[in-house]
Amino acid sequence: MIDVAFALLAIITVISAILALEAKEVVYGAIALSLSFVGIAGFFALLDAVFLAMFQLTVYVGAIAVLILFTVMLVRREQWLKAKEGVHSVLGVLVAIIVALGLGYLVYASTITHVTPSVEQAPFTLIGSQILSEYWFAFITLALVLASAVIGAVVLAKLERD
């Protein structure tokens, strides 16, 4: 019933997501986080979204994970260990269990359980034409958001030498 690739990917993704939050060293956490991103890319590939899988690999694993690693190494001192971890851990686990059970129940009680996969699939070239025709405004807005975010990040991180 359950595909081996799917089961492996699910285990890798969930466990490395937990490790990202729970690893003692933040550097190991960042590496586990990038492994979790790779797992999500694998899910995209399983869902026949190969282009999106490549996009996820380049943007998340290639850019965001490396950016996070850079920041961790720039900031790394005793401060990482000094920051108190798991202050409300009982409350956190409780909230997480409630969220997981609630979402799981919603999915389980819906009619979605009867959906069967179809063999037909859309070519990924549709993504480009859809972004440029139907979602052109969101595309342009996103470009502006990215530009302003980059400028803001540079201004924020700039060293002021007086």
Add this chain to the structure above:
Amino acid sequence: MEPLVNYLFVSAALFAIGVYGLVTKKNALRMLFAVEILINAANLNFVAFTRYLHPTTVTGQSLAMFSIALAAAEAAVGLAIILAVFRLRKDVDVSEIKGLRG
């Protein structure tokens, strides 16, 4: 292929992990990790729903691409803020950063 529910269960598990991280962690970087995990769970849902419910369209993939790009912008600004706060306060514990508290 897998039934759709399995993808939704994995996504729900990731979402719960992200919520747990946001609630418990005091370290600013860990909170950023948790937000990234949440965004990934949402993206997985987008793609899975499109693949199963509207297999001839790519709307979910387009939205997931937008979401990934937004997450990149968010990570850049968030990390820059963390760096700036660290340089100012020598600390990344969000409960210690009280300068903006009213």
